[in-house]
Amino acid sequence: MVKPSRSYRVFQGVNGVVLTFVVLVTLYPFANIVARSFSGERQIRAGEVTLWPKGFNLTTYRIVFQDSMFWRNYGNTVFYTVASTVVAMVLTTCYAYVLSKKNLKGRGVLVGIAVFTMFFTGGLIPNYILVTELGLKNSVWAIALPNAISVFNLLVMKAFFESLPTELEEAAQIDGLSTYGILFRVVLPLSKAVVATMVLFYTVSFWNSWFSAFLYMDHSDLMPVTVYLRNLIAGATGGGNAGAGTAELSQVGASIQAVTIVLTALPIICVYPFVQRFFVSGVMLGAVKG
């Protein structure tokens, strides 16, 4: 091994500094928002809060915890996410399985129908009119149905099914299993990894989504928590419940956004370390032509 040149060692040092900077810049907003959420109103307004809470204060957390709308919206998020993911998984799995059958007549057309929608979509207005005219507004279907198949996920799953050995399915067919039987009792048990990855992909995207609900829901008690947060940062609502004293109100005004951001981001940040690698492998599965 050749000894690295002097300039390369300098580069290694600079590289370390740059990457440390990247880590700090990525993490700082989180640290600051957590600090802010626990800080007192005076210190926040004076711009003194950076990394640690100053003038430790839990009033806003108490107010938000008592806000029934916040929890109802959180419940909506869970419900919409579960329902939409179930619908999406059923449709995506079925279609990906069909597309993975290389001998199927008309397969090219079926793939084309899906792939074309990656490059051209109807756009916001026709979609809005469609969902409205179908009478889906103010129901979970307005969120679940228009987003039921992500073509990217579909292609990832198709690539995985194609990589399974065909002998197993042929053997199952000889044993007299129907296509449905093969899918449920042979293919899916072999595909636990990709199914888990797809469930994660859909869950995170539905959990994080806000615009469909914002567009198609008319009442605040139907909103997911992302829209609750959106209304807060857009200044559309004051957040919290009325009936608090003046001191409390100004404390809430100073830190309600930070508290809500922390409470909304918390579930994702908690599961992130465990699911991250599935996302990475899933993306590569979709990206690398096998």
Place this chain on the structure above:
Amino acid sequence: MSTSVKSASPPPSLENLPGAVARPVPRGGWRRALRRDWQLYSLAVLPLLFFLVFRYLPMIGNVIAFRRFEPGGSMFGEDWVGLRYVRMFLSDPTFWQVFRNTLWLGGLTLVFCFPIPIVLALLLNEVRRRSLKRFVQSVSYLPHFLSIVIVAGLTMQMLATDGPVNHALGWFGHDEIRFIQEPDWFRTIYVGSEIWQTAGWGTILYLAALTTIDEDLYEAARIDGANRWRQIWHVTLPGIRPTMVTLLILNVGTFMAVGFEKVLLLYNPLTYPSADVISTYVYRAGVESNSFSYAAAIGLFEAVIGLVLITTANTLSRRTVGTSLW
């Protein structure tokens, strides 16, 4: 986790497009195929219904750009009005303003958000300590997993008059800046938050491509006397070129659709002069002001430009560097 990255040449591309390796389709007409594979076809019925209703019907729904539409009436409009709405938006000064803003934001996003992940991936690739590399990767992926609402909220809190950015400006004796209300700051804020959110995650495909580069090529370059820099220039960069080209094509394709949701979350009437883009204008004209036909005409215009852009980029790239999506 291991992936099926092959060692040699097949360029990582974003699609598994059909056609290339399909085995010969058995002979016989549709009737025979249906009789043999009806169970498979039955599995495709619901997904096809989805594509038909929620993807292709809205495409056809764009005819209201050329038809008078009445809320509550047919989703395909009442009667033909020709190019009335197209002429209307072409003579609308607000349209040209949002058009310019879209080009600006799209251009800046392309110039900054496309190369930064490449640089970051190259830097990560030079890290010798695996644990350090993994740590930096994990941290930099995190923003990708957060809702865009949270990203917008964080951005606004960082830039608030009592936020840390203004606090830091105070150290230098600078007056506080009302970032969120200033049209002059919007583009910087948008691109900055976009980089913060996407740069880390954007490295994944490049890092995957980097692992596929043959070690022997580096060995050969060393024997030829190439130092580290020349190795990067002559081996590493050509090795990830197909990935770069593929992602560039996709970036060009989404040029016109610049982060609709993020703009919608970050802008406000004060920043419209620089922040309002085609998609947000379409949203306000259609959903908020009920001018559905007018908004659909603009939306269609945007979608067609997007399609033309990605097709052109794809063709150009296939002719010049031999990499393409399809």
